[in-house]
Amino acid sequence: MKSPAFEISITGSYYSLLLPEKIVKPFLEKKLKRVKAKASFQGKELEFHAAIQKRNGQHYMMFGKRYQKELGIFPNDYFKLQFFEDTSKYGVEMPEELDAVLLSDYDAHEIFESFTDGKKRGLIYAISRYKNSQTRIDKSLILCENLKRGLRDNRILLKSD
Structure with a gap:
């Protein structure tokens, strides 16, 4: 359409x-x-x-x-x-790096999928804004670890300790 x-x-x-x-x-x-x-x-x-x-x-x-x-x-x-x-799954293009990291971490993927569509898009946009592929990988890994630690606040999800 x-x-x-x-x-x-x-x-x-x-x-x-x-x-x-x-x-x-x-x-x-x-x-x-x-x-x-x-x-x-x-x-x-x-x-x-x-x-x-x-x-x-x-x-x-x-x-x-x-x-x-x-x-x-x-x-x-x-x-x-x-x-x-819009035929995309999330209403926005998923960065390859985030997709790969989520697919490699079942627990983090399940937590991510439990979020509202808007929260998922917000996290996807947060990762997408990084121009460097390695930075997107690093931030995706931090995101997954923070999700598994129980963090849910977008302002701190991409920050490491």
């Missing part, structure tokens, strides 16, 4: 997009609040995962500064956006 590409600009707060009802309706009718999105502007393209959120009867999507900077978009710029059904 995919939407047609449509033009949009950043509205109100610099981090949200007001989404056309005709675009989001087919996704919401299928109970798909998480989507994969493709944004393009002046020859640059960016794919990312997003959530369709409802506020005051209208649908929005967050579009952070990092994405704006990557595409070179400023408020009042119009750019193309297209939605696709």
